[in-house]
Amino acid sequence: MLDFRLDEEQRLLQDMAREFAAKEVAPQARENDERQHFDADLLPKMADLGLLGVCIPERYGGAGMDYVSLGLVCEALEYADSSARTVVSVHVGLNSLTLLIWGTEEQKERFLVPQAQGRKIGCFGLTEPNAGSDVLGMQATARRVGEYYVLNGEKMWISLAPVADHFLVFAYTDREKRARGLSAFVVEKGAPGLSVAEIHGKMGLRGSCAGSVALSDTPVPVANRLGEEGEGFVIAMSALDNGRFGLAAGATGLIAAAHDASVAYAQSRQAFGAPIGQLQLVKEMLAEQVSLLEAARLLWWRAGWMKNQGQPNTRETSLAKWFATEGAVRAADLAIQVHGGYGYSNEYPVERFYRNARATTLYEGTSQIHKLLQADFALGYRAYKSPRCTLPPYGVEEEE
Template sequence: MSTATLELQGLNFNLSEEHLAVQEAARDFAQNELLPGIVERDNEARFPTEQVKRMGELGFLGMMVSPDYGGGGMDTVSYVLAMEEISKVDASCSVIMSVNNSLVCWGLEAYGSEAQKQKYLTKLASGEMIGAFCLSEPEAGSDATSQQTTAEDKGDYYLLNGTKNWITNGNSSGVALVIAQTDREKKHRGINCLIVEKGLTGFTVGKKEDKMGIRASDTHSLLFTDVQVPKENRIGEDGFGFKFAMSTLNGGRIGIAAQALGIAAGAYELSLKYAQERKAFGKQIFDHQAIQFKLAEMATRIEAARLLVYKAARLKDEHKDYVQAAAMAKLYASDVAMWATTEAVQIHGGYGYVKEFHVERLMRDAKITQIYEGTSEIQKLVIARELIR
């Protein structure tokens, strides 16, 4: 693979020409196809149907999936490069992309049967349909072991009952990976993951959440009432579900870290541009030391976050232990995203408080990166456990 050098604030990363091509393609797509209409989609909480279709056509929904199943066969570094560029503009689209890539496609390819891959993964990787990952419940968010959704073993099928909350792609997905308790006495060893097709009797979509940020992505509750799920739709052996969920989330954290990085970088780029255009007291506001210091610290923290994200991605690609690196990347990048977007609004002054300048949306979008796929507090627990493991 031929290589080129990408310089990031004086540090050199050896990225392949393919990596740089993916980054450029994602940047062009974000600027040319996501940016137009983004304020309206946010205002109306309107799912970006056409934009998601284009992501599928461009290969952004199955980036790491093997070409044998219709995917791009790319590495995790390519994925985070694309996530960063898309998240600079549209975090709603990037979370749709993240769930489909990191949680649904990756989980199916890593642990699904050949029949499951042929039936579902090929459609998910190509964007013919998108998937949902269903772990959180009304009483089981960070405490993922407390699953109240049940999958009762009926011999050749499971009888699924329960409710899942905060499900990204909840209404737009064609298939959902549902974590459910089969044997309560076995606790987390009695949990399974089932592939549940939309349209099965008893599978209904609940209300759409009216969210502070990532408003164009559809977040719903999913309800299961005596849904009969064929036994062949169980991923892995009986009782593998909890391990499946935790392993999948470890990789998903890299995607969300890249999303947070992109949100922060997008806010920084808008702020730098604004600071060179806006004048106050007879000169560009960039010439005021107070603004220079804000931008300098933004650039520094974003660069540190980028290093953590890239490190986690490279460890995953090299098949090394990346659990701690992924948790560190998500913890730090999400904090940087929240801080940097708040600073961006401050730099913009009154203009930062209105929607057409975009930074207020980025600030609203940033907050969720500290919450989903493991809160910041959970990341600290993961890191602490890894320190003494």
């Protein structure tokens, strides 16, 4: 059976997230963008509504909803402001869901529960100044000394780093082993040698915060290592499956926002004695936005459904991310065109949509990386391997 309806719980969550976004997020979006201001006051409000642990099981402090619900929240938030969506797709998607898959019970108690409740904020540190797409080109190292690892290195472009309490970082425990030599660690704020510098001057996502993270002889207890030594690469890839999902849903929200703004403008702007919506070439732009919106939504819904079933979904999530983010850039570009000269001014939100959209085809795998991934699956060079990397199926209790 194929069913495209949201259930009652999902619809209520969607309504609540949309209302929150309209009341608490949208009114500040333009000013935060202008001032490059991250509105940290939103965090406790999101926590109160359960958004910071939306799809984390209740026994780990979350709202216990399914993975589609994570997407619904991301889509609703990004409709109002990409910066607010970033909080959820990074904190929940990249970080908390990784703890859910890979953490020990003790680590879940220590890190996941406070994150799901929104008392602690998590970020994800993979990229370095000289290694982004080329993950294995990273320089960070972790040297075991007794019951600690000593971490050294620098991470770059880390979303939420300036406000984060838990830094999920990746470093080589054995460089010779390449992909099998990376390990994952939770570094806690305040750890000796850990410092964060906020990045300013971004083209978009100016209401979001990102930073570089330096680790200088930072001691990290062995108890903070996620997974086994050498499992860091697969852990990072599984994290990206979930971060990309929130991003795909969020970018869909951005397409919707660009489209709605374009429709409203096309209905009100007069040219040649009639609303510009009556001009066929303007209709063409609106129609293209509709096609992008509907297709992007179907792709992330399918990926969310697969996550709920506990199925591997790297290929489907990647496709959803690639399509929705390129779609967001295109839809925002079209929105500027529909607005004519006014689209070039921050009097209307569409120029901000464009600048925000532009980041989405760069992070969590550039569009080029997603093309390679799709082609490699098609060619049989890549196939699903480890079921350990997937989320626990929704609604199925693990055996105690």
